[in-house]
Amino acid sequence: MYHSKIAGLGYYVPSNVVTNDDLSKLIDTNDEWIQERTGIQERRHIIRGEDTTTSMGVKAAKIAIERSGVAKEDIDFVVFATLSPDYYFPGPGVLVQRDLGLRTVGALDVRNQCSGFVYAISVADQYIKTGMYKNILVIGSEVHSTGLDMTTRGRGVSVIFGDGAGAAVLSREEDLTKGILSTHLHSEGQHAEELALQAPGMGARWVTDILADNDPNDESYYPYMNGQFVFKNAVVRFAEVINEGLEANGLQVSDIDMLIPHQANLRISQFIQNKFKLSDDQVHNNIQKYGNTTAASIPIALTEAWEQGKIKSGDTVVLAAFGSGFTWASAIIKW
Numbered sequence: 395m396y397h398s399k400i401a402g403l404g405y406y407v408p409s410n411v412v413t414n415d416d417l418s419k420l421i422d423t424n425d426e427w428i429q430e431r432t433g434i435q436e437r438r439h440i441i442r443g444e445d446t447t448t449s450m451g452v453k454a455a456k457i458a459i460e461r462s463g464v465a466k467e468d469i470d471f472v473v474f475a476t477l478s479p480d481y482y483f484p485g486p487g488v489l490v491q492r493d494l495g496l497r498t499v500g501a502l503d504v505r506n507q508c509s510g511f512v513y514a515i516s517v518a519d520q521y522i523k524t525g526m527y528k529n530i531l532v533i534g535s536e537v538h539s540t541g542l543d544m545t546t547r548g549r550g551v552s553v554i555f556g557d558g559a560g561a562a563v564l565s566r567e568e569d570l571t572k573g574i575l576s577t578h579l580h581s582e583g584q585h586a587e588e589l590a591l592q593a594p595g596m597g598a599r600w601v602t603d604i605l606a607d608n609d610p611n612d613e614s615y616y617p618y619m620n621g622q623f624v625f626k627n628a629v630v631r632f633a634e635v636i637n638e639g640l641e642a643n644g645l646q647v648s649d650i651d652m653l654i655p656h657q658a659n660l661r662i663s664q665f666i667q668n669k670f671k672l673s674d675d676q677v678h679n680n681i682q683k684y685g686n687t688t689a690a691s692i693p694i695a696l697t698e699a700w701e702q703g704k705i706k707s708g709d710t711v712v713l714a715a716f717g718s719g720f721t722w723a724s725a726i727i728k729w
Contacts, residue, residue: 398566422546427594434686447480451486462529462563464529473531474502509717538555550619555686577723578724585627599612632666634637653666
């Protein structure tokens, strides 16, 4: 039995910065309204023709691979987390395998939205623990901007989300006191429709239905979120899954050196920080700059924290996420 360690990290965000004031020109909103509810000041949106979910994932992956010291010929498997694939099918995992020029390794797509990267890390971790693979590329990448309702009707959702990608190379670690100590995954599908995009979907409204109806008021192909309900559940599940990870490893809250929460809403992160009595130095938030990048938010934030020297050898790092599904997850890492 082995552990897996994060050998390399990288992230990429589009150059196109969209501020709250920029959005106010399209939507009946303003900077104060957005910041008060979400903490977001700006986000990145792709420029069509320059970036896609896959291309951003590839750019982040190249950085992570270079930093890991692992040759791309030694990557054994790819796990790609996203809710916004370039194509309905195939998923972006195989496109990354192609565009990076990897060997004909397996490529797996994970569809767990905001908790997708932690789920993907957990999958990769199991493969490495059992000895099946030695080096796995894990990516979280999202393009939200091209699928949002950029009118006043959609402002409750559209002001929140941004585009970007993050990646990690997981490698075998023989020292069982280091690396990923445990991961914890949960779901509660009875609330699935409280945060969802229902069309096009084989079981609801497929493309032919949308085209046949040609209904300008059809909102089924835009994201829907019951914001208050999501918030109330998120703060409970965040706390539960963090405590679950700590207890599984005999750790206390005081052992946390760095918490990387999914960047859903700055108010959620602040609530959890206050609940656990963590200092600003123990929590890394960047939603102010990037918005909610769903499966990309944790790897982007984790990479930033590492680049800024906030994560050092021997630190206990906690990843935690909650989102659509409802799914939530945590990972406890000894750096």
